[in-house]
Amino acid sequence: MIMKSSSSPLASLLPALAVLVVLALVPALGPSNRILSLAISAGINIVALYGLAVLFGQTGILSMGHAALVGVGAYTAAILARDLGIGFWVALPLGSLLAAAVAAIVGVPSLRVSGHHFVIMTFAFGQLLSIVLTNGGAFTGAATGLDLQLPVTWFGRPAGDLVPYYFIVIAFVAISAVASWLIINSSYGRTLRAIRENEKLAASLGINVGRHKIGAFVVSGLFAGVSGVLLAYFFRHISPNQFSAFPSIYLALMVMIGGARLLLGPIAGGILVSFLPEMLNLDPVESRILYGICLIAVILLLPNGLIAGLFDGLRALGRRLVGSAPRPNVPTDGTSETA
């Protein structure tokens, strides 16, 4: 019954937008700079997570080198600013396009192999990019990385401070959520889900599986590039280790913990993974252990992620309160993704 009532596609967008509106009010509460900084980096991650959700949640392909695509966006921003004096707003589309182009270059050979092999290929690509950046001499700033000095402006007014930049990031999270929602509810999104569910059957219905898998990886690269430009202009200094194996694993972890198929999933995963170690005051080693435990727990207990698990729990509770038996043959798997 609940599935029926939420079957309008819009019903899945509204909760995500409502959460974003609430998050947009956070600066009004006068948070500390530390909290605001964490929130900004969570938001930057969430932008990339929406792309990863298209890839993993919809198409069923996991990328373990996604931070490298974020890195492409970030280095594009830094190098454009340094060499050509090109600023934030122009760097955004360029970084995004370049990350998508790199995704295409990596994707064409990698997606000829399937499943686990692709995961390994993306991981190798991530390592490779970090080696290239480290050995790129003055052009990439080698191991120390690059500084970015151009200010971020909004109609001529400086917007690089924490609060205005927070609003810019929130706006891009909202754009990403809407873009992701449009993909999920389009014929294109259905095609990707068909590939996720049954590649052989999808091909027999006329779907060019290989091309669409590469396409999904390219789309996820667009999001990653935007995230990278936002990241470069936030940290003002980027270096290869920000885009190596661990950040990639964290991104995969965030999308799994939050849930890759639902619109609220990336927001939940991004916030949780960014804030939890800070809130619990863990050092980096402890937080990695915690991430590991979280990942195992989520895979075992909530295979569709936290948000789907939460919905299931609420539904089960609702049923118990109403006292009606569950409908036979309908498993509770977090609501369908278009709903």
Add this chain to the structure above:
Amino acid sequence: MMSAILQIEGLRKQFGGVTALAGVDLAIQEGEILGVVGPNGSGKTTLFNVVTGVHKPSGGRVLWHGRDITGLAAHQISGVGIGHTFQQAMAFPGLPVIENVRIACEHARRSSRAYPWTTPEALLRFVGLSDLAGERAGVLPFGNLRLLGIALALATRPSLILLDEPAAGLNDKETLALVGLVKQLPEHGISVCVIDHDMKLMQMLCRRLVVLDFGSKIADGPIRDVLNDPKVLEVYLGGVL
């Protein structure tokens, strides 16, 4: 004389040292329901897989209305107008039934031919699954999954449909319903080729029957003659009938 829509010539398929198809010739005529039987390992499913682009053939040709389509990729085969169903994994289990069919409809080939089922709803009505449109395909009982598989193949607007053991796992009532459905297809301009072990099903569906054994065709003709062919009786049906 009828015209062959699909002409298979000397089709061979080797898997390493194993010969799955040893040079099969086969013609499917427009408007017929052709049965292909054979014991396990006789090459039935391999024949389908090679024709539909799942496997590349080791030799031989596949002609579609005279055009060479040998070795086209699976998604291109659907585009020329050959649909097929699978023995296993017939649907997209995690998606609602209606979305399964909608996806198939969205990828239907463009064809100027009038077609009776152009919408997901019409297809579900035809196979009798309208009431289950909102359910996840993965929870459907086996018989309904088979019907959904057929609806998906029909959504691509084929003029030939290849059915791989469509009655496997169905009870008698479901089998009868399936036969009724398949028998209507030629009226709508869809030729049918069925592979199955089930002789009763073949007798209900087909006029012509082909028998494969060890990757070769050993009989091809009107079903009555084939069933009385001593070679067929010995090789395949001896223990069955």
